[in-house]
Structure formats: C-alpha cells, structure tokens
C-alpha cells in the first residue's frame with residue numbers, strides 16, 4: 517500500500533515533495549521507483565537521526581505501530597511538531613495522539629485500487645489539522661483515485677466495510693457470474709473472460725457517465741427483456757438479495773469496530 521501511494525505521489529506533477537522512505541526490505545518495483553525519482557531510502561528508522569521532516573506517513577501493519585512510533589520519537593527532533601498521516605486499518609487517531617500529542621493527525625482509509633490509480637480514500641482529521649495540511653493530504657490521495665472526507669471517526673468503520681473490503685465483493689460477484697456461465701455450458705476460459713470484461717465494462721460506464729446508478733441499471737433493462745427477468749429475482753419484493761448483502765457488510769462493520777477497539 518505504501519508502494520502504491522509512492523507511485524501515485526511520484527507520478528503527480530502537481531506535488532513537489534522531498535520524499536524519504538523507511539523500508540527494511542525494498543521489493544524490486546519500489547527500488548526502481550525510488551531510484552528513478554531520487555528518493556532517499558533508509559533501511560531503518562534508526563538511520564533517520566538528525567533528519568528533519570514536516571510530515572510522516574505511516575503505512576506499516578497495525579501490529580508494529582507502537583515500535584515504529586517509538587522509533588520515530590527517538591530519532592526525529594522531538595521539539596518539532598510534524599504532521600502525521602496514517603493508513604493503518606482499525607488504528608484510531610487517539611493511538612497517534614498518545615505518542616505525538618499536539619500533532620495534526622489525519623487518518624486515511626484507502627482501498628486496494630489505489631495501486632491502479634483508481635482507488636477511493638476516506639480521510640478524517642483531528643482538531644489540530646489546518647486547511648493547508650488538509651489540502652496537501654487531499655492531493656496525495658487524489659493522486660491515486662477519489663477522496664472523501666468524513667467528520668466523524670466512527671464513519672471510518674463504515675468506509676472500511678464498504679470500500680476497504682469492497683473490491684473483494686466485486687471479485688466475488690464476478691466469480692459467481694463466471695461459475696454460473698460455466699455451469700450453464702461455457703468453457704471455463706470463456707466464462708472467466710466474459711465475466712471479467714462485464715465487470716471492467718460496467719466500471720467504465722459508471723466512470724464516464726453522470727447518470728444515477730439506478731438510471732444506468734434502467735437503461736440496460738428493456739421492458740419484457742432478459743435483464744428485467746433476472747432483476748425481478750434480484751430485486752424481489754422481500755429484498756432477499758439486498759438483505760443478505762447488507763448482512764455481510766454489517767458483519768465487516770462489526771469486525772472493523774472490534775479490531776479498532
């Protein structure tokens with residue numbers, strides 16, 4: 517996820533930051549990115565001594581965040597208040613406040629598609645965040661997709677359960693479509709190709725159109741046609757499909773809340 521953000525940051529000409537990366541084991545893609553963009557690379561936080569930063573972006577697994585925050589405190593100038601951005605799932609702003617006190621802190625929840633530049637990131641900031649830091653953070657994540665702001669940290673659990681896990685829901689729906697087409701006689705190869713392209717094509721249409729989602733659906737639903745026959749089942753009056761989907765997302769939401777507590 518850190519590598520994807522770096523890719524977005526370096527490909528956005530509007531952003532002109534001096535970037536340093538701390539990463540113990542650089543993978544080849546990130547090594548190439550860092551070399552091509554003259555970014556400083558440090559093997560460990562302990563190598564950061566006497567360096568100066570305005571902003572620190574945390575992109576490590578939540579399990580190691582205490583160790584990493586202590587490392588930052590030990591090695592960076594403690595008198596300086598630097599701005600903090602965290603992309604850690606389920607890690608509240610108060611965790612960072614406990615280490616960095618008065619710092620402006622923004623919590624970001626990106627999703628996997630940032631690696632393709634078509635992600636969506638929800639942002640939430642504490643009271644110390646000013647307009648300039650908000651704008652900078654907005655630009656960082658706009659470089660890898662769309663951005664939304666929420667003004668209540670609890671909403672980050674809604675975001676996690678809908679857009680964070682969201683790509684997996686679409687992969688599953690596409691998988692179902694492929695399996696059903698195969699069950700009905702297509703070869704596995706054709707069923708896979710067809711269902712992937714349906715997902716890609718539908719995304720392209722949503723991207724290029726300003727129509728509401730319901731009107732996009734209505735446009736492919738001719739009266740008495742095949743789509744209408746299928747939608748009568750999917751949109752049955754008992755809302756069976758909608759309710760099972762909602763139940764699944766509520767489970768993800770509960771899990772997100774449990775993890776952050």
Ligand SMILES: NC(=O)c1ccc[n+]([C@@H]2O[C@H](COP(=O)([O-])OP(=O)(O)OC[C@H]3O[C@@H](n4cnc5c(N)ncnc54)[C@H](OP(=O)(O)O)[C@@H]3O)[C@@H](O)[C@H]2O)c1
Nearest residue numbers: 517518538539540541575576577578603604605626627628
């Ligand atoms: N993946 C997603 O879709 C997604 C979505 C939203 C939010 N997030 C959040 O993004 C964060 C990163 O997730 P990820 O999937 O990108 O995990 P990841 O691939 O494991 O990346 C974490 C990186 O941090 C490095 N690291 C570990 N300890 C370090 C230390 N002490 N100092 C500096 N770097 C250190 C790791 O190096 P090693 O490989 O050598 O351990 C690794 O390169 C997580 O907190 C996750 O909750 C992920």
